[in-house]
Amino acid sequence: MIRLGVVGYGRRAHGVINGALRQVEPEVKVVAVVDPDEEGVRQRLAESDRPEVKFFNSLEEMVRKSSIDGLFIGTRCHLHAAMAIKAAAFDLPLFLEKPVAITMKQAMALEKAFEKSRCQVVVSFPLRVSPLCDLARRYISQGAVGEPVHVHAFNFVPYGTVYWEQPYRDYSITGGLFLQKATHDFDYLCFLMGSSIVRIGAMATFQHVFGGKKKAGLRCSQCPEQETCLESPQNRKRNVSGYHSNDHLCVYSVDCGNVETGTNEDCSSAVMEFATGGHGVYSQVFFTRREAGARGATVSGYLGTLSFDWYRNELKLVRHHQPFTVTEKAAEALSHFGGDFELARDFIGLIKGKIKKSRTPIETGIQSAYICLAARESALTGKFVKVRQAAAA
Ligand SMILES: NC(=O)c1ccc[n+]([C@@H]2O[C@H](COP(=O)([O-])OP(=O)(O)OC[C@H]3O[C@@H](n4cnc5c(N)ncnc54)[C@H](O)[C@@H]3O)[C@@H](O)[C@H]2O)c1
Known part of the structure; x- marks a missing residue:
């Protein structure tokens, strides 16, 4: 036991x-x-x-x-x-x-x-340990794209209202959505590219969609605008625009904070320079719905382009200089695309002494936090920011 x-x-x-x-x-x-x-x-x-x-x-x-x-x-x-x-x-x-x-x-x-x-x-x-990301990394390690020089990564979140209707909207608890969400993506991008991110320039758009002036603590069930508001339970149900259609806190409330006191962004993007000299771009968008949900990356080198998307559960490799393209379809998604199961295997393996090191050791978490903090600083100051490097990473 x-x-x-x-x-x-x-x-x-x-x-x-x-x-x-x-x-x-x-x-x-x-x-x-x-x-x-x-x-x-x-x-x-x-x-x-x-x-x-x-x-x-x-x-x-x-x-x-x-x-x-x-x-x-x-x-x-x-x-x-x-x-x-x-x-x-x-x-x-x-x-x-x-x-x-x-x-x-x-x-x-x-x-x-x-x-x-x-x-x-x-x-x-x-995400880093999910089978699809692992397969992508194996292709890249085997030289399928040559030196990975560019990455284009995206996260169109179809359940993004959680960041305005649940306690995640408290900025003092989360610190914004680079730390809350992109921490996963920056981590797997470093893993895929086989390199750390050393410099970042970022931008964020606040309060064009969510946040606002509705009174503190307001819930849909107390709101006179339920008929017209696209976020009311009845309209979410009618439009199949969930991610759930229960009564919930207002996503336009003062409780979501503001730019002065700190608030989550509707969407944000970053341009990243890797230690290898390659670069990439990443965007996360929190108001998308339904089939717009997408999360993954396209990695390119001189020899090929490899793309995958966890929502489509699919990986595609185009060999630039050979007449071959492969598409690999992953089995039905598990919790977090199979990643939670892999994390659990590492944790149980460590406890039982069957493995000596996890695939997501503390330095991956610290390094990703340094990248997110640099991205947040860049988005707030409008300047490129050098990313602190964790010694162990
Ligand atoms: N890795 C992932 O993919 C993933 C997915 C979902 C959530 N999360 C993270 O999990 C964390 C928890 O999220 P959640 O939705 O379970 O939140 P939650 O509020 O349901 O759970 C937090 C728990 O911490 C307890 N708590 C509060 N103060 C405490 C204290 N001082 N000491 C000990 N316990 C205390 C609360 O009572 C609560 O039971 C968040 O940081 C979130 O970002 C990660």
Whole structure:
């Protein structure tokens, strides 16, 4: 049996533990939790976990007083770095949610804490380890495109209203959508290109679509504009424009913040220079719906162009100087395109001592945070920003 200690047993922690982790290893048990919302956690916990689970006030107390084999940090974004710094003092495998930090101070403190740590980390970057991205990287490593010189990456998010109607709209918790969303994409792009991003220029558009002046705390069920508003449950249902059609907080509320106090962007883009000298562009758009959803990249070198899209579950390789083009179709998508399952395999492998290093170690999370912080700074200042490089990355 694998005994887990969890800090922040929210929806994501529950989803990963009850889904991917138990698919890989059915004998996983949550025995210890640090979470101020004990009642909510007890409701979420699997029935088999409920009798034995114990609650603690801090990560240190939990590790000292309960015999656990692995740690899971699933709090919201602003607490990840502080919790992971505590975990760095112990020699226990750690599953750490992303982004690993939302400020430069947090990211640098995290890097320092892990300089001499023996704590092995699986950063929750399912895209990097998803089978489709792995296949793309294998093609590139085998020279299918030659030297990868250019990448064009995109993320048209069909469920983007979560960033205006759920707690993700609190900028002090997320730090904006480069950190919240692009942290995954910058990470897999470095993996694909086999190189770090060293310089970035970014742009963001705020409050052309979401955010606004509607009163604080407003919900659709209290709103006189339900008939006409495209985001009301009834119109989402009618137009099949979900991602859900339940009552929800207003996406045009003052609660979404503003440019002065910090707010999420409707869409943002970055131009990136890689250490190899190649470059790329990335865009993320949060108001798209339905079949407009798309996420993937096109990598080009002199010898070929390779494209893939997780939503289409397909990879295409065009050989520029040979009369061959291949299309590979992936099997039906799993959670996070199969990436959560791969992360779970790494985490269980570390706990059982079957693997020595995860495919998403702490330095990938720190490096991605440095890239996101540079992108955010660039978008706010209008200047290109040099990306800090994590020593271990
Ligand atoms: N890797 C991915 O693909 C992916 C997908 C979804 C969410 N996430 C990330 O997962 C994280 C959690 O998101 P969620 O939707 O599960 O949020 P959530 O609010 O459901 O869960 C957070 C939990 O942390 C608890 N908490 C709050 N303060 C705490 C504290 N001081 N100490 C311990 N626990 C505390 C809350 O009570 C709650 O149970 C976010 O950072 C999000 O970005 C990652």
